[in-house]
Each structure stands twice: as structure tokens, then as C-alpha cells.
Amino acid sequence: xxxxADESLLRRAIAIAARAxxxxxxxxxxxxxxxxxxILAEAHNTVRRDDDIxxxxxxxxxxxxxxxxxxxxxxxxxxYTSCQPCGMCAGGIVRSGIGRVVYALSTEQLVxxxxxxxxxxxxxxxxxxxxxxARVPFDTYHRPN
Numbered sequence: 001x002x003x004x005a006d007e008s009l010l011r012r013a014i015a016i017a018a019r020a021x022x023x024x025x026x027x028x029x030x031x032x033x034x035x036x037x038x039i040l041a042e043a044h045n046t047v048r049r050d051d052d053i054x055x056x057x058x059x060x061x062x063x064x065x066x067x068x069x070x071x072x073x074x075x076x077x078x079x080y081t082s083c084q085p086c087g088m089c090a091g092g093i094v095r096s097g098i099g100r101v102v103y104a105l106s107t108e109q110l111v112x113x114x115x116x117x118x119x120x121x122x123x124x125x126x127x128x129x130x131x132x133x134a135r136v137p138f139d140t141y142h143r144p145n
Contacts, residue, residue, distance in 0.1 A: 006102050009033050009080040012042075014104055016057070017082035020044035028082055030057035032065060032098070035076035040069075057081065058089035062096035075099040083110050 002010075009031065016029025028045035041064050043057035058081055065074050074097035079085075084103045085093060093101060111118030128134075 013080040013082045016044050030061050030081035032061050033078050056089050058085045059092045062092035065098050066096040071097050
């Protein structure tokens with residue numbers, strides 16, 4: 001359930017996205033709010049500026065949270081973002097321990113506004129393969145001392 005406090009922080013994420021455009025960057029903005037609702041960090045998309053396909057604001061903030069927040073704090077932290085996180089960012093958010101995401105535009109809405117954003121081809125994948133060989137590094141890593 002989205003509250004009026006959530007709406008206020010989501011409006012801030014949208015404002016970050018709007019500011020990104022004025023800086024020549026893509027229109028995506030995000031922020032992290034701590035358990036008390038205070039803004040902890042903000043970021044916008046800098047993919048073009050940084051020539052870095054991973055420079056999405058959601059992933060930047062997930063990395064920040066993983067480095068800077070204790071796990072119990074991260075679990076009570078909410079990310080507010082102008083668009084629904086992509087698969088790459090969603091994976092980073094899960095691994096960071098952030099407890100909740102609130103977004104403005106869904107992926108479907110984004111694609112309707114900008115059809116190019118949904119024009120990503122799928123990548124062929126083959127596997128699994130070589131299980132006995134591939135498990136060796138994991139067995140070594142997880143072996144009790």
C-alpha cells in the first residue's frame with residue numbers, strides 16, 4: 001500500500017529524474033529513505049555521461065546500501081524510483097538487502113511512453129553444463145576450515 005508519505009518521496013524521485021534531463025542525462029531518478037523516512041542517498045541515471053551501461057540510479061543506490069548500511073537497517077530502507085527497476089537493478093536491490101521499492105512508472109508504462117526502451121533483444125543461453133567441474137570452486141569456498 002502506498003501512503004501519502006510514499007507519494008511525497010516518490011515525487012522527489014520524479015524531480016531527480018527531471019533534473020537529470022536538464023543535466024543531459026536520461027530521465028531516471030531514485031532515492032533511498034531510511035526507516036524514519038529520512039532521505040539517505042539520491043542518484044540519477046548517468047549511463048551516457050559515464051559511458052557505463054550499469055550506471056542506473058537503482059543499481060548505484062543498491063551498491064551504496066550494501067556498502068554503507070547495516071543489514072537490519074537496509075531491510076527497513078525503502079527505495080523510491082521514477083521507473084520500475086530493470087532486471088539488472090532488481091538483482092542488485094535484492095542482494096543489497098533493501099527491504100522495499102516504490103516506483104512511479106511500470107515497465108509497461110515506460111515502454112508505452114518510449115517504445116525504444118522495450119526494444120532489447122533476448123540473449124541465447126545454453127546450460128547448465130560441466131556441473132562436476134564447475135562445483136569445485138564452490139566446494140572449496142564453502143568448505144569448513
